[in-house]
Every structure is written in C-alpha cells, then in structure tokens.
Amino acid sequence: MTTxxxxxxxxxxxxxxxxxxxxxxxxxxxxxLLDISKARGDVFLDRLHELLGDRGVTxxxxxxxxxxxxxxxxxxxxxxxxxxxxVEGLAD
Amino acid sequence: MQFxxxxxxxxxxxxxxxxxxxxxxxxxxxxxxxxxxxxxxxxGFPSAARVVDDRELEASFRLDIETxxxxxxxxxxxxxxxxxxxxxxxxxxxxGLEGLGAxxxxxxxxxxxxxxxxxxAERLALRYGDVVMPARRIEVATLxxxxxxxxxxxxxxxxxxxxPTEERVYRMLQGTTRAADEVVGLAPPNHSPCTxxxxxxxxxxxxxxxxxxxxxxxxxxxxxxPAFCLHGLLATTWFSGPMVVVNGPVRPAIGMNWRGNVxxxxxxxxxxxxxxxxxxxxxxxxxxxxxxDQAAFGTPVKYGFCFAEDESTPWTSLAEDxxxxxxxxxxxxxxxxxxxxxxxxKSRTPEPLVDSLAGSLRAVNHYRLGNAADVVIVIGPExxxxxxxxxxxxxxxxxxxxxATRIEGIDLGMGTDDDxxxxxxxxxxxxxxxxxxxxxxxxxxxxxGMFSAIIPGWLMKGSLGTDPVTREVRT
Numbered sequence: 001m002t003t004x005x006x007x008x009x010x011x012x013x014x015x016x017x018x019x020x021x022x023x024x025x026x027x028x029x030x031x032x033l034l035d036i037s038k039a040r041g042d043v044f045l046d047r048l049h050e051l052l053g054d055r056g057v058t059x060x061x062x063x064x065x066x067x068x069x070x071x072x073x074x075x076x077x078x079x080x081x082x083x084x085x086x087v088e089g090l091a092d
Numbered sequence: 093m094q095f096x097x098x099x100x101x102x103x104x105x106x107x108x109x110x111x112x113x114x115x116x117x118x119x120x121x122x123x124x125x126x127x128x129x130x131x132x133x134x135x136g137f138p139s140a141a142r143v144v145d146d147r148e149l150e151a152s153f154r155l156d157i158e159t160x161x162x163x164x165x166x167x168x169x170x171x172x173x174x175x176x177x178x179x180x181x182x183x184x185x186x187x188g189l190e191g192l193g194a195x196x197x198x199x200x201x202x203x204x205x206x207x208x209x210x211x212x213a214e215r216l217a218l219r220y221g222d223v224v225m226p227a228r229r230i231e232v233a234t235l236x237x238x239x240x241x242x243x244x245x246x247x248x249x250x251x252x253x254x255x256p257t258e259e260r261v262y263r264m265l266q267g268t269t270r271a272a273d274e275v276v277g278l279a280p281p282n283h284s285p286c287t288x289x290x291x292x293x294x295x296x297x298x299x300x301x302x303x304x305x306x307x308x309x310x311x312x313x314x315x316x317x318p319a320f321c322l323h324g325l326l327a328t329t330w331f332s333g334p335m336v337v338v339n340g341p342v343r344p345a346i347g348m349n350w351r352g353n354v355x356x357x358x359x360x361x362x363x364x365x366x367x368x369x370x371x372x373x374x375x376x377x378x379x380x381x382x383x384x385d386q387a388a389f390g391t392p393v394k395y396g397f398c399f400a401e402d403e404s405t406p407w408t409s410l411a412e413d414x415x416x417x418x419x420x421x422x423x424x425x426x427x428x429x430x431x432x433x434x435x436x437x438k439s440r441t442p443e444p445l446v447d448s449l450a451g452s453l454r455a456v457n458h459y460r461l462g463n464a465a466d467v468v469i470v471i472g473p474e475x476x477x478x479x480x481x482x483x484x485x486x487x488x489x490x491x492x493x494x495x496a497t498r499i500e501g502i503d504l505g506m507g508t509d510d511d512x513x514x515x516x517x518x519x520x521x522x523x524x525x526x527x528x529x530x531x532x533x534x535x536x537x538x539x540x541g542m543f544s545a546i547i548p549g550w551l552m553k554g555s556l557g558t559d560p561v562t563r564e565v566r567t
Contacts, residue, residue: 003238006256007228008247008293008375010284015230017245 023085026057032083034071035063041089048087093154095171098126099187100164102146102157105137107203110161113178114139116193123189132160132206152207153216159202163187177202214259223262226273226289242297247375249367249395253297264292267302268309269567276309277316279377280323281384286312286376291368294375298368298396303346304361306565307423308368311336311398314425314563315369321558325427325550326379329386332550333394334373335428335468336366337534339401339411340421342565348400352538355399355431355470355545366396391430402535405476407486410534414562421565426468426532427549427558432456436475437542442482442489445475449544450496454525456548462499462523466530466553466560469493470545472537490531497531498522527554 007015023029031052033045045061052059062079064071079086101117103110118139121127129138130146146152155164155171165173165186175182179199184192207216217223232241238255242248254260265272265288272289279286288309295308315322315334325332338348349359357363373379381390403409403418411422434452439445449469457464471479471489479489500522530553537543550558 001234003232003234003236003241003255004258005230005232005238005241006225006258006261006289006293007230008256008290008297008371010279010282010286010290010376010378011228012282012284012378015228 026052026055026085029084030058030060030082032060032062032079032086034079034086034088035061036067036071036089037064038067038089045087045089093150094169095151095155095166096126096128097166097168098128100128100130100155100166101138101140101161102130102132102152102155102164102205103138103161104132104203104206105134107160109178109200109202110137112196112200113161113193116178116183116196119192120187120189125187125189130155149207149212149216150220152205153220157205158208160205161202162205211259214262218258218262224272224289225258225261225265226287227261227293229258246380247297247371249370249374251395253371254299256293256296260296261289261292264296264300264302264305265289267305268292270309276312279316279372280379281326282378284376284378286316286372290376291372294371295364295368297375298371299360299364300368301346301360301364304365304368306567307336307338307342307346307361307365307421310423310563310565311365311369311425312372314423314561315373317561317563319559320425320561321552322373322377324552325558326373326377326385328550328552329388330551331387331389331391331393331429332427332465333391333397334366334369335393335426335547335549336369336398337401337410337424337426337468338365338398338421338565339403339409339416339424340565341419342421343400343403350400350402350536354536354538355397362398362400363396366398368396369398370394370396391428393428393430397428399536402473402537405473405535406480407476407533407535410532411562413486414560416562416564422562423565424560424562426466426547426560427553428468428547429465429549431470431545431547434544434546435542436544439478439542442479442484442492445478446489446492446496449546450493452546453493453497453531454499456525456546457551460499462525463527464525465548465551466532467526467549468532468534468547470534470536470547472541472543472545473535473539474542475544476535486533489533493531494524494526494528497525499525532560 035041035045049059060083121140127140128142129140130144130151131138132146135145159176163175163186164171173186175186180193232238239252242253270288274288275285277286291312346361348361379385401410410424412418416422434449436445436448
C-alpha cells in the first residue's frame with residue numbers, strides 16, 4: 001500500500017523527482033570515476049581516464065569494495081566532497 | 093446510495109441502548125412495518141430479518157448518524173422523521189405504533205456512532221463526501237518513509253515535517269470556514285497562486301493544529317500585502333525574516349505563549365504558526381536559500397517566528413494601536429532579525445530606563461547609521477512596571493525613545509552613495525536614528541528579569557521596502 005501525500009508546492013515542477021541538471025561542459029570541473037569492482041570495469045575506466053586527461057579534465061578515481069552492496073557512506077561522502085561529476089562503470 | 097422506504101434503524105452491538113432496543117425493532121417488524129437495520133459492527137447482532145452490514149460506515153455517513161440507535165422513517169426515498177436513542181414516545185410517533193417496548197424504561201440515551209469517532213469521520217468524508225482538495229497527489233512507495241520522502245522532495249526547512257496526508261489536510265481544513273480552493277494570494281517569489289488548501293498542507297507540515305488555521309491564514313494574507321514586500325524581504329542579503337505578533341482572544345483560545353520564554357521554543361502554536369508561513373514561502377512561492385533567498389547569514393528567526401502580546405498591562409495593545417479593537421483578534425507582521433537583549437536592573441523610573449534602551453538602540457545596524465531599520469522592542473513585565481507605575485503610556489515611551497535615540501551621524505539610509513564614509517561626522521546637530529513610526533513597543537515576557545528585547549528589522553523600509561501589516565483573524 002502506498003501513502004498519498006498532497007503536494008505543498010506551487011506545482012511548477014513535475015511530480016517525479018528530477019535528476020540534477022547535467023553540466024554542458026567539463027571545463028574546470030573534477031570528474032570522479034567509480035569502479036564498482038566488476039570484472040574489467042577498470043579497463044573501461046582506465047581508457048576513459050586517458051581520454052579525459054587528454055582534454056585537460058581533472059580526474060579522481062574511486063572504487064567500491066564490492067559490486068554486491070551499495071557504496072559505503074564514507075565513499076559516497078568523499079566523492080560528494082571532491083568531484084562535480086561521477087562516471088560509474090556498471091557493466092561486466 | 094439509495095435507502096429503502098419504511099423504517100430504518102442504525103445500531104451497533106457495542107451499545108447497551110441498542111441491545112435494549114433490539115427487541116423493539118423486532119416488534120416493529122412483527123407488527124408489519126417494513127424495517128431495515130444497518131449495523132456498524134456485528135452483522136449477527138440485530139434480530140430483525142433485513143439487516144445491512146454497514147461496517148464500512150457508508151450508510152451511517154450518508155445518513156449523518158451521530159448517535160446509535162437512530163430510527164428513521166423514509167417516504168418516497170427521502171427522510172421523513174428521525175428519533176435518536178431509545179425514546180418510547182418518539183419511536184411511537186415515528187412508527188405510528190402504540191405500546192412499543194412494554195417493560196422497557198421510558199427512555200435511554202444512545203451511544204456515539206462509529207462514523208463520528210475521531211479519525212474515522214475524516215476518512216469517511218474523504219471516501220464518500222464531496223471534498224474539494226485542489227492539490228496534486230503524490231504517491232510514496234510502501235518502503236519509503238514519508239518523512240524522508242518530504243525531505244527528498246525539498247519540502248522541509250531542514251527540520252522534520254509532518255507528512256501531508258489527505259486525512260491530515262482535510263482535518264486542517266476543518267479549522268477554517270473558507271473554501272479549500274479559494275485563492276489567498278500570490279506567493280512570492282514565483283507568484284504561485286496560494287489556495288487555502290496549500291496553506292492547510294503547509295500548516296500540516298509545520299505541525300499546526302486545525303484551530304490555528306485562521307491565524308495562519310491571516311498571517312499569509314498580511315505577508316502577501318504588497319506593503320509588507322515579502323518578495324524583497326525574502327530576496328535580501330540582509331538577515332531578516334517575517335515575524336508574526338498575535339493579539340486578541342485567539343491567543344488564549346489556541347494556547348499561545350506571551351509569558352516566560354515568549355521568543356523561544358516550547359509552545360506549539362508559537363512555533364508552528366510562524367513555521368507554516370515560512371514553509372509556504374519555501375514551497376508555494378519557491379523561495380529557497382541560495383536561490384531567490386540571497387541572505388548572507390539569515391537568522392534562526394527564519395525557521396518561523398511568532399509570539400503573542402501580553403494584554404494584561406495598562407498599555408493599549410499593538411493591534412488596538414493599529415485599528416483592531418481588543419475584543420477581536422489580529423496578526424501584525426514585521427520584518428525581524430534576532431532579538432538583542434537589554435539588561436537594566438537598576439532603573440526604577442522611566443527616564444533612566446529610556447536612556448538604557450536608547451543606548452542599545454543607537455547601536456542597532458551600525459552605531460553611526462541614521463534612518464536605520466524599524467525596531468520592535470518587547471518590553472518585559474519588570475521594565476513595563478517601571479513605565480506603568482510612573483503613569484507613562486506607550487505613546488509617552490515611544491516619544492521619549494525617539495528623542496533619546498538621535499545620533500550624531502549621517503543619514504546613510506539605504507540606497508545612498510556606496511562610497512559615503514560611514515564614520516564621517518554629521519555637519520553639526522543630530523539626526524533621528526529611526527524614522528517616524530519606526531519604533532514599536534510590544535509587551536511580553538516572563539515575570540522575573542529586568543530585561544527587554546530589541547528586534548530590529550530589514551534595512552529597507554517604507555516605500556523602498558517593508559512596512560508592518562496588520563490583518564484581522566477571521567474564521
């Protein structure tokens with residue numbers, strides 16, 4: 001059973017929560033690359049790191065201990081404090 | 093829902109009067125009248141032949157039953173007569189049968205109908221009633237905590253809000269006679285139409301009780317008055333937020349505080365009325381910090397600031413001064429920064445007390461700044477007594493404070509040349525620290541402590557900014 005709430009706002013935004021706006025350019029931003037510890041995710045992220053580096057973008061690397069669980073809070077907070085954008089390698 | 097013609101009874105097993113009257117219902121049926129019994133709890137209880145299970149309470153709601161047993165007569169699909177509880181005379185008149193319930197007492201009062209139990213009545217009104225609730229429905233998944241859901245949607249000022257369910261909002265709307273879809277005004281900064289329903293939703297979230305609604309509505313109306321300039325007050329880089337001062341009989345009626353810790357925490361009405369107004373600015377108006385709200389520092393006042401005036405003093409009340417008679421209730425809105433305490437434990441006559449207050453007042457905003465923000469001074473009981481014992485009226489005190497707060501400074505005002513040297517001496521003479529009408533005195537506070545509180549407001553005032561606004565509290 002769901003709970004129904006009444007919208008307290010001026011209803012100018014859609015009902016569904018909206019993702020944060022994506023930046024148009026990466027100039028001056030720091031990009032985090034998150035390896036979720038799935039096989040060969042690092043290969044993909046290494047290449048991405050290279051390509052971003054070529055364009056002069058600052059890159060920071062992070063790794064989840066295991067892909068089976070959500071990222072530890074500490075890691076999430078660390079990333080939130082250090083980067084503007086995160087690329088997450090999800091696939092095998 | 094159609095009701096059959098003939099005699100209708102609404103009963104529940106959990107009612108001694110219904111048990112007492114059950115054989116009489118059987119008797120009515122036996123004597124040939126068409127009888128239908130609606131039962132609210134146990135369908136196996138009535139001994140009559142035609143029993144309708146009303147555990148969902150729809151029939152009870154539609155028949156507007158407040159007491160069981162209730163006996164009705166329907167003719168041509170419409171109610172023709174009604175008797176409440178067991179009353180032989182009424183039942184005989186309604187059925188046209190003599191000698192009903194021989195051996196029973198003449199009368200017995202009934203019990204409360206399940207359809208009017210607290211919490212049930214709202215649910216029934218929402219399910220079966222003609223309820224207008226002009227607001228989008230937002231479904232929160234079973235595993236989602238509704239309080240967290242409110243946070244995630246950005247509806248909170250940082251403190252938990254009460255999730256605005258339909259039942260809670262419906263209950264809140266019972267606190268006012270105004271229609272849910274009536275537009276109270278346009279909420280800045282987005283100029284979104286703010287309906288009574290939106291006020292109720294945010295009042296629920298703030299923690300208000302339904303009986304606070306008329307005060308919240310009056311505060312919202314006052315805030316939306318262009319003279320109050322809520323848009324600018326929200327957008328300013330200065331500290332201020334709206335402050336609500338309540339006068340009149342509504343103060344004790346809803347349990348407001350004007351005594352100890354009057355400007356502090358701990359009183360539900362004081363805390364939630366001011367918060368409701370600020371949640372409306374945030375949610376309906378879309379005014380959020382670091383967005384349209386450009387305050388450099390802000391103030392704890394902006395979580396909501398509301399208190400009542402002590403009207404047991406010889407002085408006229410704030411609302412009276414502003415044209416609302418004492419027997420009626422009103423709110424007055426000011427812009428407000430945090431309170432600044434003034435301690436004077438020595439003065440026993442008004443003159444040195446005025447001198448003390450004036451010294452602190454002259455430093456408000458900046459010690460050389462003339463034409464500064466308006467101020468509200470909350471005079472505590474022990475300072476108030478000094479004025480009262482000397483026979484000073486409020487007007488006497490205000491005039492003395494104006495005279496004592498003239499400064500040797502320059503009228504920097506606001507919107508003046510940015511490069512004006514702030515410490516430059518005046519070219520002789522003094523200038524008023526506060527504009528005419530810019531000092532407001534309010535009585536409140538705890539008995540012990542020879543203190544008063546200075547509450548300065550937004551630097552922009554009058555035609556360039558805000559003016560205090562008073563609105564009568566209606567229903």
